[in-house]
Amino acid sequence: MSTHHPTVLVVGAAGRFAGLVVPELVRRGATVRGLVRNQAAAAMARGRGAAEIAIGDLRDPESLDRALAGVDGVFHIGPAFAPDETGMGLNTVAAAKRAGVRTFVFSSVIQPTFTPLANHASKIPVEAALFASGLRYTILHPTNFMQNIGAAWPGVLAQGVFAEPFPKTARVARVDYRDVAEVAAIALTEDRLAYGSFDLCAEGMPNREDIVAIMSDVLGRPITAGEPSFADWAARASLPLDADQKRLLALVHGHYAAHGSGGNSLTLRALLGREPRSLRRYIEELAARA
Numbered sequence: 001m002s003t004h005h006p007t008v009l010v011v012g013a014a015g016r017f018a019g020l021v022v023p024e025l026v027r028r029g030a031t032v033r034g035l036v037r038n039q040a041a042a043a044m045a046r047g048r049g050a051a052e053i054a055i056g057d058l059r060d061p062e063s064l065d066r067a068l069a070g071v072d073g074v075f076h077i078g079p080a081f082a083p084d085e086t087g088m089g090l091n092t093v094a095a096a097k098r099a100g101v102r103t104f105v106f107s108s109v110i111q112p113t114f115t116p117l118a119n120h121a122s123k124i125p126v127e128a129a130l131f132a133s134g135l136r137y138t139i140l141h142p143t144n145f146m147q148n149i150g151a152a153w154p155g156v157l158a159q160g161v162f163a164e165p166f167p168k169t170a171r172v173a174r175v176d177y178r179d180v181a182e183v184a185a186i187a188l189t190e191d192r193l194a195y196g197s198f199d200l201c202a203e204g205m206p207n208r209e210d211i212v213a214i215m216s217d218v219l220g221r222p223i224t225a226g227e228p229s230f231a232d233w234a235a236r237a238s239l240p241l242d243a244d245q246k247r248l249l250a251l252v253h254g255h256y257a258a259h260g261s262g263g264n265s266l267t268l269r270a271l272l273g274r275e276p277r278s279l280r281r282y283i284e285e286l287a288a289r290a
């Protein structure tokens with residue numbers, strides 16, 4: 001087995017976030033096998049650099065056994081707000097053990113022990129399974145993704161408003177998932193992150209007033225901070241979530257309203273050996289693309 005040029009199964013290789021891990025792995029000489037559910041997703045994963053495709057389902061352990069044959073490492077991310085997210089994670093850990101995989105990277109969430117949020121609590125059993133698995137694990141605890149702002153960007157340009165359904169004064173740490181992807185790829189191609197659990201946050205805890213100030217500066221026109229109700233915001237965002245999943249997402253925003261969401265950039269800076277990508281840089285890139 002080659003540790004530094006491993007074959008890595010990437011769960012969700014066609015997805016918005018795991019899809020960012022694929023090019024980082026390829027850049028480091030890994031061979032990526034993308035786990036996808038259908039041929040359309042296979043084409044997307046190949047477009048991101050996956051050399052191999054495994055059609056499989058996290059709910060189907062036999063398909064995971066096939067997908068993991070001959071694999072050195074696994075990147076796993078749980079589908080957001082899936083009611084059986086825990087079971088899918090446990091399936092992946094168990095299949096990785098059966099396959100004799102060496103390294104398992106789990107993209108979890110910041111503060112998984114904040115159990116009033118179901119999408120945090122659902123990650124705890126997966127982390128516990130890794131601790132007891134004998135696998136060489138690395139667990140990533142990313143905060144709120146800057147890419148959520150990217151999803152809202154067309155509306156920002158069209159309406160001149162950046163809206164999120166919690167107070168504009170609530171401070172929330174953010175991270176560019178490309179930095180998380182880079183850490184994941186380091187963990188899968190080098191030894192230095194083995195058996196670590198790492199909080200991953202960019203510098204600062206901006207509130208929405210800070211964010212629209214950056215947007216206004218970068219765009220050269222005023223952008224205001226919207227505070228819609230969750231229902232109005234969800235309707236406008238046309239989220240691919242059912243009613244129960246929306247309820248769980250609303251709890252996250254309720255948490256932000258009550259407490260904000262703290263995070264510290266020290267670990268990410270140390271892991272990358274450079275400054276984490278900043279929110280300003282992310283917004284500048286969005287503006288350059290428009």
Ligand SMILES: NC(=O)c1ccc[n+]([C@@H]2O[C@H](COP(=O)([O-])OP(=O)(O)OC[C@H]3O[C@@H](n4cnc5c(N)ncnc54)[C@H](OP(=O)(O)O)[C@@H]3O)[C@@H](O)[C@H]2O)c1
Nearest residue numbers: 012015016017018037057058078079080109142143144145
């Ligand atoms: N958004 C944030 O700010 C934030 C912050 C911290 C942590 N997180 C965590 O990050 C994760 C984000 O998940 P996401 O869904 O939004 O990301 P995503 O990148 O869209 O990943 C979901 C991927 O999983 C695949 N998938 C779904 N069900 C599957 C199944 N049964 N079998 C195989 N593959 C399956 C999907 O493939 P298909 O294309 O086939 O559906 C998709 O590619 C969540 O665990 C969330 O808690 C999010």
